[in-house]
Amino acid sequence: MQLTINVNGKEYSIESGKSLLDLIKQYIPNAKYGIIAAREGDKLIELTTPIGENKSVEWVKTDSSEGIAILRHSTSHIMALAVKRLFPKTLVAIGPSTDDGFYYDFDSETRFNEEDFTKIEAEMQKIIDSDLPFVRKEVSKAEALAKFKDEGEIYKAEIIGEIDAETVSLYTTGEFVDLCRGPHIPSTSYIRAFKLTKIAGAYWRGDEKNKMLQRIYGTAFADSKSLKAYLTMLEEAKERDHRKIGKEMGLFGFYQEGPGFPFWKPNGMVLYNGIVDYWRRIHRQNGYIEVKTPIILNEDLWHRSGHWANYSENMYFTKIDGDSYAVKPMNCPGGILIYNDGIHSYKELPLKIAELGLVHRHEKSGVLHGLFRVRQFTQDDAHIYCTKEQVKGEVEKVIALVQKIYSDFGFDDVHIELSTRPDKSIGSDEMWELAEKSLKEALEELKIEYKVNPKDGAFYGPKIDFHIKDAIGRSWQCGTIQCDFAMPERFDMSYIGADGKKHRPVMLHRAILGSIERFIGILIEHYKGKFPFWLAPEQLRILPIAAAHLEYANSVKNFLQNFGFRVTIDESSEKLGAKIKQARLDRVHTIAIIGDSEMNSKLVTVRKADMEENRTLKLDELVDFFIDLNNNTK
């Protein structure tokens, strides 16, 4: 019998029982390796699946995110086969694809190290070259369980025990049989480019009470060019590491005396203050007022807020006059005390109160990571107190502000995620429903695409998260809006409505940069330390050619400093070439060269430190040039 298969709107006729792979071979033979699976509605179909009816499908290609995930997942099976060939006593746990590759967890008496990678990669290449098929087989749960138990594969057996289905699918590649949902590539030769990247310990099921397994990471791409580009990106990321650049530029430091507590050096302080100045200005422009609340507050407050019950493992405590106090991990309870100090009218709402709040959170020692994960940081926090009816509109305004601010910092690619009620939470079901609905509606009203993260909300409310993409394509979570009906209830907050009666306000928590410290880390990596003019710690360095030019250089410096520009002079007795090199290493924004000709004609020759082009300007023109630079970036 002939079947009609509609692929991407084009019709093909093939015999019943043949597969999509046969179809490709017959009609589009030069597509080999580019097409990796097909999608029918939400369902992914393997190319080798026999077809028994007319269908309408779309190709899944290796350059799509679904396609690359299949490719990587299959590569993880190939790695597991290679590892089992080389180290036969090894047990396998799980081996999924990840955002940038794949891994497989192994339980082995052999301690693997990176020197083993060459061996494993060679074995994998052998497997790929021998073009072994991936063969899917459905078996009963009991049969699969018996098989893996016989082989002592305790991890696989444990997973099967928890699967809620009559049958499970097994995939055979060579002599390796794995429990797996699929889909997979038709055969191993589809893998064109792969590499093992690192090895690390990982707990079975991510639980530190369980045995630690050995996780081998790798990655695979549709072709070697993409793999190479990825590896180059990793190198580039290393070059941009904010910990390295921070040290080189004298921005910040961490010392043994305070693990996780950043110290800001003078150049870093310029960045920090530049951001804060900008932040204050734009918040004023958007109708926010500002407060500051204490860092240490009485234990009682934290019981009322729910932090004691839900967050105490991350909090620092202290005693004052025999009473127990906690160091704030969040700013909201303090802000609420200010709100509750007095009566509020509905006419004041929405009330937008911002706070650059210094918070302390006791993060586990192993998670600290430069400025990205610290124990003390400043949230660019704000709390918006409003009526239920105002929530949606206020959320929309925050979203607009978030986008404006990111774009001012040079981030134009933003994506949004919505996180819903976690298992550990406070507040009633109705509150949660209403809160989640308000956030959803705001996003839908603005026609913004978003992804849902189930159970990932804060303990007091659901949240919208904002992620920005940096110069080398990495994504960072920064901003957040959290919709909170619970705190107002707990703290018995109220406003007087038009009806003269007390009503409960809704509280929106929001941060845009997230943490100033972390945001600076992201900026460093985004700009690779070459900050735009308004943020650059050293905006201009004057390089006098000889000692005779120092006096004129100083007068130029003073002139520019009066306008508020950050100017230094290289007074060393080096040659010009050496001074230029040093200025570039220090990532100075612009350099000015002053020699006889400039001194005699009262001019300055400037150039951006990383460019070749020179401009010779009058001092007034230089000031205008700098003012332009400032305006262009903000």
Place this chain on the structure above:
RNA sequence: GCUGGCUUAGCUCAAUCUGGCAGAGCAGCUGACUUGUAAUCAGCAGGUUGCGGGUUCAAUUCCCAUAGCCAGCUCCA
């Protein structure tokens, strides 16, 4: 917190495996050079080898403990 690795001059790294006087480059200081677009030359100084124990005639090196850092797990702004 867990697993593994690392910690040597201000910085980047040798010497550690196989125990035997701890060594470079850059930065610093001094002097000379007065310089026109990515490193001028010479000299000087710089160290209880993260901290604490142990083994040894002898420990930067081996062992134990501890702190910090790095990678990953988990968590997260």
